[in-house]
Amino acid sequence: PLYVTVAWEGKAIAAVSVLFPQTEDDSEAGQVAYVGVRRAWRGMNLGQACLNIGLRTLQAHTSHKRAIVLVSRPPQVAYFQKIGFTIEQETLIYQKPVT
Structure with a gap:
C-alpha cells in the first residue's frame, strides 16, 4: 500500500507526501518516496506536515520503527536533516551515457 497525504x-x-512499507531489504523501515510542495506554498511547513501525517499513518498500520529516504542533492539532504532525519549511509552511483 501507499500512504499519500495531500494538503x-x-x-x-499545495503539498503532498508519499510513503510505503519497505518489505525487501529492511522489514523495520518504511520508505519516503516523495515529498513535494508547490512553489507558492513553500516556507509554510506544509511538506513537513504532510510527511509527519504520513509517518504517523505508516506507524499506525505497520510494524515499521523508522523511515528511510533516498536523496542525493544537497538541498534535499539539508531539508531532511532539518526535520530530524540522520545520514545512515552514503552511496555513489556512477553512470555513463549509452550511445
Whole structure:
C-alpha cells in the first residue's frame, strides 16, 4: 500500500507526501518516496506536515520503527536533516551515457 497525504488549498494541491512499507531489504523501515510542495506554498511547513501525517499513518498500520529516504542533492539532504532525519549511509552511483 501507499500512504499519500495531500494538503489542499481550495481545489489546488499545495503539498503532498508519499510513503510505503519497505518489505525487501529492511522489514523495520518504511520508505519516503516523495515529498513535494508547490512553489507558492513553500516556507509554510506544509511538506513537513504532510510527511509527519504520513509517518504517523505508516506507524499506525505497520510494524515499521523508522523511515528511510533516498536523496542525493544537497538541498534535499539539508531539508531532511532539518526535520530530524540522520545520514545512515552514503552511496555513489556512477553512470555513463549509452550511445
